[in-house]
Amino acid sequence: MPRELVTLQVGQCGNQVGAEFWRKLCSEHGINNDGIVEEWAASGATGDRKDVFFYQADDERYIPRACLIDLEPRVINGIQNSDIRNLFNPENVFLSDHGGGAGNNWASGYSQGEGVQEDILDMIDREVGYSDSLEGFTLCHSIAGGTGSGMGSWLLEALNDRFPKKLVQTYSVFPNQSESSDVVVQPYNSLLTLKRLTLNADAVVVLDNTALNRIATERLHIANPTFNQVNSLVSTVMAASTATLRYPGYMNNDLVGLLASLIPVPQCHFLMAGYTPLTLDAAEEGGGTRAVASIVRKTTVLDVMRRLLQPKNLMVSASARAKDYDKSKYISILNIIQGDVDPTQLHQSLMRIRERKLANFIDWGPASIQVALSRKSPFVKSAHRVSGLMLANHTSIRHLFNRTLSQFDKLFKRNAFVDNYKEFPMFHRMVGAKQEANLEEFEDAREVVAALSEEYAAAESSDYIDRADGSSADLATQMVSQLNLASGVGDQRAPVRAG
Amino acid sequence: MHAQLFSELLLALVGNTGEAFERRDRMITLNEAVVDWVPPPERQQLNRLAMLGAHYIALEAFVAALAPQGASVRPTSLYRMALANGISELLDVYRAAVLSVEAHLLHSKVPPPLLSMQQFLLEFEALLPEVADLVSEVHGGDLVGSQLMRALSLRAQSGAPALQSCASRLLWHCRQVLLKQLESWLVHGLLLDGAGEFFIKRSSPEGAAAGSGRHRPGAGDAVSPSPLAATRPDGTQGAGTVLDWEPLEWHAGFEVSITDLPPDVSLPTAEAVLFIGKAVRVLKQPMSAAASHQALHAHAQILGFSQALHRLQQQEEFSSLHFEHCVESMRAKASLCAHKTAGGLGAVLKRSCVQPWLCIARHLSPTLRPVQVSGLLWDLVQHRCDLMGQFDAIRSYFLLGRGDFYQQFLDESQALLAGPPKPNTAEADIGLAFQQAALKSTAEHDALFGAGTLRWQPADPAQQQLEADGGLPLWHPARCTTAFVPRYDAWDGLFLECSVEWPLQLLFPPEVMSKYGALWQHMLRLRRAQLALEGAWATLQAFQRCKPTDDSLPRLPAALRAALYQERQEQHHFVSNMTRYLSMDVVESSFAQLRSAVASARDFSAADAAHRLYVDSLVSQAFLDTRQLMSYLEDILRQCKELCSLVQVRDGAALVQVVLQ
Secondary structure, three states, rough: OOEEEEEEEEEHHHHHHHHHHHHHHHHHEOOOOOOOOOOOHOOOOOOHHHHHOOOOOOOOOEEEEEEEEOOOOOOHHHHOOOOOOOOOHHHHEEOOOOOOOOOOOHHHHHHHHHHHHHHHHHHHHHHOOOOOEEEEEEEEEEEOOOOOHHHOOOOHHHHHHHHHOOOOEEEEEEEEOOOOOOOOOHHHHHHHHHHHHHHHOOOEEEEEEEHHHHHHHHHOOOOOHHHHHHHHHHHHOOOOOOOOHHOOOOOOOHHHHHHHHHOOOOOOOEEEEEOOEEOOOHHHHHHOOOOEEEEOOOOOOHHHHHHHOOOHHHHHHHHHOOOOOOOOOEEEEEEEEEEOOOOOHHHHHHHHHOOOOOOOOOOOOOOOEEEEEEEOOOOOOOOOOEEEEEEEOOOOOHHHHHHHHHHHHHHHHHHOOOOHHHHHHHHHHEEEEEEEEOOHHHHHHHHHHHHHHHHHHHHHOOHHHHHHHHHHHHHHHHHHHHHHHOOOOOOOOOOOOOO | HHHHHHHHHHHHHHHOOOOOOOEEEEEEEOOOOOOOOOOHHHHHHHHHHHHHHHHHHHHHHHHHHHHOOOOOOOOOHHHHHHHHHHHHHHHHHHHHHHHHHHHHHHOOOOOOOOOOOHHHHHHHHHHHHHHHHHHHHHHOOOOOHHHHHHHHHHHOOOOHHHHHHHHHHHHHHHHHHHHHHHHHHHOOOOOOOOOOOEEEOOHHHHHHEEEEOOOOOOOOOOOOOHHHHOOOOOOOOOOOOOOOOOOOHHOEEEEHHHHHHHHHOOHHHHHHHHHHHHHHHHHHHHOOOHHHHHHHHHHHHHHHHHHHHHHHOOOOOOOOOHHHHHHHHHHHHOOOOOOHHHHHHHHHHHHHHHOOOHHHHOOOOOOOOHHHHHHHHHHHHHHHOHHHHHHHHHHHOOOOHHHHHHHHHHHHHHHHHHHHOOOOHHHEEEEEHHHHHHHOOOOHHHHEEEEEEEOOOOOOHHHHHHHHHHOOOOHHHHHHOOOOOOOHHHHHHHHEEOOOOOOOOHOOOOHHHHHHHHHHHHHHHHHHHHHHHHHHHHHHHHHOOOOOOOOOOOOOOOOHHHHHHHHHHHHHHHHHHHHHHHHHHHHHHHHHHHHHHHHHHOHHHHHHHHHHHHHHHHHHOOOOOOOOOHOOOOOOOHHHHHHHHOOOOOOOOHHHHHHHH
């Protein structure tokens, strides 16, 4: 009931990741594939809160607060034929009538989203209606393809319009930028999605496919990681980042509490994630692969925290981070430590990390490693005593944006593949009876992303706040214009946090 | 010497004056007018002997006055009655001596010289004046109970063997009373004390609350100010003869009256006796099914005490060391097998008769030794009543350990807390939110949630008035004078009330609960500030997210925004780190210590001490006892509140204006 989160999984990648996520949650809460709490989990008060992510049907079954949205049926059909086919509410599945997908075209996904908005918003409204005090939405998608990026972008804007007071958090899978992709228009899609992620989301957990593959090969020693294995990594992060919501402790029991400390400046809300120690559970994959795990070692709080600060454990590509690494700084860090932790260890570990200056923080604001302790699920056996997730707001993320920008520029200079987009209303205007390309949207998106990158760059310098103040020389005149702007408006709508 | 005179003398010796002797004041002297033929030296001797008769009269009067004579208005002092018994025993001996003098007189043909008669009664010439002196002292000083025993034991120190043995005997008589009282208290948990002489008393509630002096000990009136006094069947019955257990009596029901302490009982021993008696009362209390088995077991053990006491009673010479040892052994944690304990105790006592000093010195121990009763209590509290569960619940609700519940509660009551409290309905309103929150969080399945109730009393001004009335409950956080909790807003009058189930109350006395209360207030206020700042974040986030083209909400200039963000971040960082410090570094680590201390504790006293230490360390580590620091914190919280109200200003334009100012 309280502080519920509705998960929206959009597109092929979003649904795959989402399915893994729900599998994980079910196993952590002792819910079986049909949504029924296992007998061994039902006895005794476990102190967990299933109601943040699930609600109960009339027959006591737990149903995920999830909407499965895709424009092509392959993945969702796969889910509906898998062992967890009975878990989801069938009403919450949206598939387009034609089933043709978005053809890796952002514009197609976006306009198809607009086209079916009635259906989708109805579905979301119903899901919101099941919750008592909705806290916000979680969106799983990739930003490179067509559906997850295009339709996801539309969804972000729609959510903003419809639920202006609710938080929107996304788990966004960034494309593999190191290899040539089969999706040539990937930079276009990414950029257009990034604009919405910047403007319409409260927090974005960046999951870089490059880094995920690297982690799978280097840390887990899998030569050719499958989708399932990579998705399992993502779902691990998603499950860990919501651990404090599901296993409540003293604090960080709602999403706002988690995000407020991470995001001091609203536009800088792109978070990196790191997790240690990593294991992949063969049983969960169901693919018949052997259990693959990095070697089990002794885990202490200090050890976990130190590993989390190592770039190789971060799920954002190292190549993007290597550049100007010394200059880049942490704006904030939140470590969610799960497991058997002696609270006295915590303080010592933080002291050690500070002494050794393992984390380089910004100068302009208060910053330190925030720690949230969370219980581990009693139902999931883990070889490690302690595991940790780091969510970090790090300025080096701008290199990821810069790379997208440069790749975009390369294509856009040549006007390559622009025709695909021109078909859609957003990218053309009618001059008389003739269609004429209108690529303002691209330019606008580029501007937004470039500004974002600059914001992060500015945050590296210590006069970040002062510089903003510097422009306040003519504060008074600015004020006057603002006041004039405001005076005509009678809208009392208050963007306060929902009660 | 005239034989007639001798018989007159004998009669005078037992208090009956005839012609030859006359009573004047409190003396018996030779009537010189009648007996004019006795030479002065002999007259002096006769007068000396006749004085014994005068003392005899006085003592007899004392004994007669204390003889049982139906219901008297005020309860008779048991100790005086014992003394009277002793004296009448002495008088019997004296009469026998006088009788033997008479026999001697009759047997001898020639009247013996006066000196030989004096020889017969020499011992009494030393004794009777002393005892008469004592009696007049008892009368004059209105001595009862311990004072009486003190006067006696003073005389028992005398160098004169006769005096010493006599005083000892009288003391023995009084001590029988003491032992009876002890037995009744130690074995049955009852106060057998009509005249208020026992050194353990019911403490008067008014006295405890106001800290004023207790009622005059030994005055004999108002023996028990507790409600029990009113219920006693008639005036002669002592207080507490009915075992009427009251929930709070463990902490405030009884006390050691120092002025009533008998000479041989040291204060630590008296405290031990107090503890045992209270514990016996607890253990004898008819209790839940879970604990009844325990009670039977405890009962068997307690009966063992009486055997030990009887043994003690049979000893002619009372040794305070024996006594202390006996009390200590009762407390001493022995095996839980009752007869074994009693046997062991007896063996120790027997041995102690042979070699008292050595043995006792070996067995004497500091007062806080693990104790037998304490062990029994501990068994009851720990195993039957889920003590750790209770500690856990206290942590969940008083120390905000159940975060999701408080999150929900503060959500539920957000609108309510935003406005000023309405004096008449505030408590009901907030209580409703409290219960609602429980339904919607993990507290729903917690059986111990019901123990807590959220209360509200208007803050400062009214509170002072309440204090004047003495109306604040003992466990109210405001009672905790060492803790200074930073103020936050008009709702500061909130406090948590907790009714701990019997018998766990024993571990949660009011002074500890008030500390918990203060911690709760502190942590809740911090938590509220934190949530307000997080709310402000969400608002600012929404400002940022709204479309630039949307004119309905004016945008702040960049500079102001940046400043606002930074200020909020600083405050949030501080407050959330403070909260984190309190929950992780203070509560969690202290709780781990408490857990291990309780796990290793073997008796009640140790666990109690560990718990007190835990609460005290919480208060000091939260810096609640550092007034200066807390006033800084108060300033910070006030600034946080100002910032939040600034951000939450509904109209964006107004926000701009406010920021400008």
